Amino acid sequence: MSGTFDERPLREDLVSQAALEAYGAVRHEGWLADRALDHVLRTKRHLYSNERRAVAERVYALLRRQRTVDALLDRAGARLDQRPTTEQDLLRLSASRLLHGESPDRVARTAGLRPDESRVLESLAGAAAGLRALPRAERFALDASLPDFLAARFLRQFGDRAEAEAAAMNERAPLTARVNLLRTTRAALLERLRAEDVDARPTPLSPLGLFLETRQNAFALPSFREGLFELQDEGSQLLGMLVDAPPTRVVDACAGAGGKTLQLAAQMRNRGELFALDIDARRLEELKRRARRAGVHNVRIRPIPASGPEVAPLLADLVGSADRVLVDAPCSGTGTFRRKPDARYRLTEAMLAQHVERQRQLLEQFAPLVRPGGRLVYGTCSVLEEENESVVAKFLERHSTFRTLPPADRLGPELGEKVSTGDFLRLSPGRHGTDGFFGAILLRAR
Numbered sequence: 001m002s003g004t005f006d007e008r009p010l011r012e013d014l015v016s017q018a019a020l021e022a023y024g025a026v027r028h029e030g031w032l033a034d035r036a037l038d039h040v041l042r043t044k045r046h047l048y049s050n051e052r053r054a055v056a057e058r059v060y061a062l063l064r065r066q067r068t069v070d071a072l073l074d075r076a077g078a079r080l081d082q083r084p085t086t087e088q089d090l091l092r093l094s095a096s097r098l099l100h101g102e103s104p105d106r107v108a109r110t111a112g113l114r115p116d117e118s119r120v121l122e123s124l125a126g127a128a129a130g131l132r133a134l135p136r137a138e139r140f141a142l143d144a145s146l147p148d149f150l151a152a153r154f155l156r157q158f159g160d161r162a163e164a165e166a167a168a169m170n171e172r173a174p175l176t177a178r179v180n181l182l183r184t185t186r187a188a189l190l191e192r193l194r195a196e197d198v199d200a201r202p203t204p205l206s207p208l209g210l211f212l213e214t215r216q217n218a219f220a221l222p223s224f225r226e227g228l229f230e231l232q233d234e235g236s237q238l239l240g241m242l243v244d245a246p247p248t249r250v251v252d253a254c255a256g257a258g259g260k261t262l263q264l265a266a267q268m269r270n271r272g273e274l275f276a277l278d279i280d281a282r283r284l285e286e287l288k289r290r291a292r293r294a295g296v297h298n299v300r301i302r303p304i305p306a307s308g309p310e311v312a313p314l315l316a317d318l319v320g321s322a323d324r325v326l327v328d329a330p331c332s333g334t335g336t337f338r339r340k341p342d343a344r345y346r347l348t349e350a351m352l353a354q355h356v357e358r359q360r361q362l363l364e365q366f367a368p369l370v371r372p373g374g375r376l377v378y379g380t381c382s383v384l385e386e387e388n389e390s391v392v393a394k395f396l397e398r399h400s401t402f403r404t405l406p407p408a409d410r411l412g413p414e415l416g417e418k419v420s421t422g423d424f425l426r427l428s429p430g431r432h433g434t435d436g437f438f439g440a441i442l443l444r445a446r
Contacts (some may be wrong), residue, residue: 010051012110018044018055020089023062026342028085033063033342053215057172062096063341064170067145068131069095075127078120091117098124145170149349150334153384161430165383168429169436173338175212176203177229178237181266182295184228186210192223205419205432206237208263227293232259235335235427235434239379240264242425242439243326244410247271251318251325253366254278258287258299260328265296274299275318279306307361315369322369324377329359331380331387335436338429356386363395367402367444376402376442383428383436392424392440405441 018040025036037056041047047055062069069092073080080088090111097107098121108118131142141151144166158165177200179186186202190210193200198221203209210229218224218231232240240263243250247268252261255276265274278284281303291299304314332352333343363378370376378395380387396402404423408416419425419432425439 008048008050010054010110011048013112014044014047015051015054015058016090016093016111018047018051019058019093020086022055022059023089023093024085026059026063027066027089033059033340058093058096060172060341061100062093064338065096065099065145066092066341066345067147068142069099069145071131071142072099072124072127073120075130076120076123087117091120094121095124140166146344147347149352150344150347153386157383157385158428158430165428165430168433169337170341171338171429173233173429173435174433175215175218176232176234176237177210177212177218178206178208178232178263179210179229180227180262180294181208182270183226189223189228192228193221196221196223203234203237205415205434206234206241208237208241209234225293227295230259230262230290230294232263233336233339233435233437235432235437236260236381237263238411238419238427238434239328239377239425239437239439240267242379242407242410242441243267243324243375243377245274245324248323249273249275249318249321251275251277251322251366251369253325253327253369254329254362255284255287255301256280256328257283258290260326261287261299262290262294262296264324264326265291265294265298268298270296270298272298275322276301277304279304311365315365318369320368320371322371323374325366325369325374326377326379327362327366328379329362329387331355331359331382332384333381334383335381335428335438339435352384352386355382356391359387359391360394363391364398367395367399367442370444372444373446374444375405376444377439378442379425379437379439381435381437383438388438388440389424392442395442401445402442403445405443407439407441409441 022036022040025031026033037059041052073091073095078091094107094111104121108121131139140155141148144151155162179189190200199213200210203211212218240260243264245264245267249272250264252264255261255278261276268274276287276299284301284303305311332347332355337344367376406423407420407425419427427434427437
């Protein structure tokens with residue numbers, strides 16, 4: 001529902017109930033946050049659109065600061081382990097609302113808290129002062145709401161900027177569109193969106209992007225259904241721009257559902273051959289649907305197994321023939337925590353080590369596809385050096401025929417300087433307002 005219902009006051013009892021159900025599914029049953037919210041909101045057809053947004057915002061806000069909230073409640077004497085699960089989660093949601101600027105009186109009243117629960121909320125200010133007095137490493141992990149092993153890496157990675165980066169990571173991400181240049185231009189899309197009552201503004205770094213500032217379902221817009229744009233973070237767009245795909249033979253080695261594949265097809269002006277490879281056939285089926293909507297017809301979709309002797313024959317015709325190979329590798333996703341805040345609590349050190357090993361294997365597997373004089377582009381949506389610079393360094397140790405090119409080689413000196421660290425694309429929420437991304441251009445000698 002929309003329209004006049006948006007102006008009605010929230011029915012707080014219904015919002016709280018739906019938020020409790022969705023958050024409980026994530027925390028106690030292991031659901032992914034987006035799926036839990038989708039499931040719960042599908043069953044709550046009586047909620048107005050502003051109430052549905054409030055449910056989603058409260059659940060995501062708590063997930064971003066879940067560790068902070070638990071630490072504050074513990075110091076405020078909440079004794080969560082002695083309370084029923086629903087009471088625990090109601091206190092968590094209430095404490096999160098305080099963290100995000102609401103007053104204790106309003107939260108207590110609208111959440112229907114008992115007097116003893118209201119007193120816990122009133123103690124949170126003192127609890128926060130106690131957290132601020134902790135040593136930096138301990139304080140940072142709690143305040144950033146990161147597992148200890150990730151907090152230590154963020155401190156090493158960002159140094160004096162760690163707090164600012166964590167704060168940006170815990171903000172809501174913008175809704176960002178990438179214009180489909182096969183069908184329109186950024187200026188024309190901007191006008192079209194305004195005609196559809198959507199406020200939008202150009203992204204400051206990517207020349208392909210628009211921030212959609214009117215909060216509505218972008219997938220329902222006629223302009224989306226006509227294939228004029230895709231939803232894609234500005235950082236992801238910049239990684240795609242590093243590829244600078246010519247209209248010849250290009251390989252997207254970890255294509256997934258094809259966000260960057262479609263961007264590369266537009267770079268190629270729908271000419272040449274663009275091979276989209278992935279181990280997940282279902283996601284490649286989604287790519288087929290997206291390609292039809294976008295008017296893309298130079299994509300050759302090819303499912304491949306994750307490993308084993310059957311991989312090589314499926315790649316044999318591509319060996320030494322690709323002008324560009326993009327390896328947008330599966331990773332920890334630490335750069336996307338503002339969009340997937342619950343992912344940080346699922347990640348372990350063992351999983352991180354597995355990601356690094358898989359990233360090294362993928363570079364070894366797909367590097368032979370690059371022709372002499374061609375380019376291998378390695379990217380992740382991670383901010384961690386061990387998944388990024390370290391993986392590239394190991395690869396270069398083993399492959400002396402490859403060398404790095406700076407991002408400015410493809411992005412131009414002005415943009416390249418803004419988004420580069422050394423020879424690599426390095427983007428972060430705090431510094432660039434994008435998701436965290438890494439990209440390396442590796443040129444193969446002729």
